[in-house]
Amino acid sequence: MARSGSDTVKVIIIGGGVGGPILALALQRAGIESEVFEAREAEAEERGSWLNFQANGMDALRSIDAAGPLEDAGYEVDTMSFVNGKGRSLGQLPMAARRPDGLTSRMLSRDALARGLRTLAEERGVTMHYGRKFETARLDPAGVCAVFDDGSEARGDLLVGADGVWSKVRTLIDPHAAIPRYVPVLNTGGFIPGLTVDVPEKEFRMQFGTRCFFAWMPTPDGGTVWFANPPRRHEPERGALEAIDDASWRALLHELIGQDHGPAHEIIDAAPGPVEAWATYDLPTVAHWHDGGRMVLLGDAAHAVAPSAGQGASMALEDAVTLARCLRDVPGGVSGLPVALARYEELRRGRTEKIVAHGHRSANDKAAGPVGRVIRDAMLPVIFRRASRDGGASMMWLQGSHVEFEERVAF
Numbered sequence: 001m002a003r004s005g006s007d008t009v010k011v012i013i014i015g016g017g018v019g020g021p022i023l024a025l026a027l028q029r030a031g032i033e034s035e036v037f038e039a040r041e042a043e044a045e046e047r048g049s050w051l052n053f054q055a056n057g058m059d060a061l062r063s064i065d066a067a068g069p070l071e072d073a074g075y076e077v078d079t080m081s082f083v084n085g086k087g088r089s090l091g092q093l094p095m096a097a098r099r100p101d102g103l104t105s106r107m108l109s110r111d112a113l114a115r116g117l118r119t120l121a122e123e124r125g126v127t128m129h130y131g132r133k134f135e136t137a138r139l140d141p142a143g144v145c146a147v148f149d150d151g152s153e154a155r156g157d158l159l160v161g162a163d164g165v166w167s168k169v170r171t172l173i174d175p176h177a178a179i180p181r182y183v184p185v186l187n188t189g190g191f192i193p194g195l196t197v198d199v200p201e202k203e204f205r206m207q208f209g210t211r212c213f214f215a216w217m218p219t220p221d222g223g224t225v226w227f228a229n230p231p232r233r234h235e236p237e238r239g240a241l242e243a244i245d246d247a248s249w250r251a252l253l254h255e256l257i258g259q260d261h262g263p264a265h266e267i268i269d270a271a272p273g274p275v276e277a278w279a280t281y282d283l284p285t286v287a288h289w290h291d292g293g294r295m296v297l298l299g300d301a302a303h304a305v306a307p308s309a310g311q312g313a314s315m316a317l318e319d320a321v322t323l324a325r326c327l328r329d330v331p332g333g334v335s336g337l338p339v340a341l342a343r344y345e346e347l348r349r350g351r352t353e354k355i356v357a358h359g360h361r362s363a364n365d366k367a368a369g370p371v372g373r374v375i376r377d378a379m380l381p382v383i384f385r386r387a388s389r390d391g392g393a394s395m396m397w398l399q400g401s402h403v404e405f406e407e408r409v410a411f
């Protein structure tokens with residue numbers, strides 16, 4: 001049955017991580033039917049350390065009344081303070097200090113974030129399929145047919161790739177699409193119950209150490225959230241990081257910390273095991289976000305950002321709400337899809353690419369060699385002083401954005 005004249009659009013969402021379930025919830029509010037297909041099983045735990053969930057991400061959730069499970073999750077951060085390896089202050093940044101709604105930022109585990117969003121989507125009636133790994137798509141006049149690795153299929157009018165940095169949907173839209181770029185720092189970290197660090201409440205202390213970036217924050221329940229970015233110039237072979245055991249990671253971190261001032265050695269010893277680390281990738285420019293009407297990308301699949309920006313999750317959520325608004329407001333139903341996708345890209349590409357560039361610069365600062373370190377340590381206090389003096393206004397382009405879901409998109 002050809003649906004090209006149909007008013008009602010059905011959306012197939014690949015990926016039930018951060019952006020996928022929220023797109024489904026936003027579409028539900030817009031009266032558009034969708035289903036989410038996630039490769040992993042429902043009970044699989046999200047790998048990865050804790051993340052900094054910034055105010056603009058919470059704002060996007062609030063815009064569709066989906067912030068509930070996260071408003072109090074994890075731990076609030078209202079300040080980031082920076083020191084060098086000697087413990088000398090480089091300055092501090094208020095988090096989203098100029099937002100009229102008072103939102104700041106929260107540290108929470110990637111698992112808590114993804115699980116919270118998925119659970120909310122299920123509670124509100126979104127159809128989530130787990131253990132369904134997307135393999136390919138067939139396009140025909142009647143729409144798009146997603147094919148999964150168990151041989152099953154799902155039909156719709158639009159296929160959304162919310163399938164993360166290694167997106168399969170991206171390669172279908174463009175077989176020559178950019179591949180993720182390796183960023184030369186690793187990520188490790190977690191939560192330590194029962195270890196406190198001497199830092200003011202709600203302040204995350206970041207150390208541009210002599211050989212390793214290391215960060216720690218006390219939590220009100222007497223614990224510590226920490227992360228580290230050991231530099232690694234060359235991309236590790238597949239499986240190489242997983243083959244490194246807990247004791248070897250701890251030994252490497254101790255060696256990199258060396259004589260740096262602060263509690264990093266104590267943190268490494270107290271961290272519950274196993275200590276693991278992840279490689280970092282980003283995606284500066286994906287030439288084609290959509291195929292002109294049947295397939296489109298969202299979140300990391302379109303513009304993965306290095307964790308140093310603290311914005312990947314928030315970008316995926318802003319995308320999700322924006323895409324839903326475009327699909328709701330475009331005239332013509334299915335026949336309006338090409339226009340809706342073009343408008344979505346137009347609204348999102350500039351901001352997301354600017355943030356990817358910002359994340360890449362921050363990650364490179366963390367990996368600076370001896371000469372770069374001297375320049376960095378001279379420049380950062382100037383930047384931080386300016387940001388402190390203006391009360392955080394210079395950071396508002398990043399954390400200050402506000403989404404108005406009900407506002408109509410002009411076409």
Ligand SMILES: Cc1cc2nc3c(=O)[nH]c(=O)nc-3n(C[C@H](O)[C@H](O)[C@H](O)COP(=O)(O)OP(=O)(O)OC[C@H]3O[C@@H](n4cnc5c(N)ncnc54)[C@H](O)[C@@H]3O)c2cc1C
Nearest residue numbers: 015017018019039051052134164299300307310311312313
């Ligand atoms: C170590 C680390 C630290 C980070 N720190 C931060 C931070 O501080 N702040 C921040 O905002 N962000 C951070 N991020 C980034 C953040 O996690 C991502 O930007 C965010 O999760 C992107 O959401 P997404 O929905 O686009 O993709 P994801 O959340 O990655 O979801 C993609 C989903 O698609 C599924 N999938 C993949 N392929 C298929 C397939 N073929 N079929 C079906 N399903 C599939 C995956 O299983 C996954 O569940 C960090 C990431 C890492 C790795």
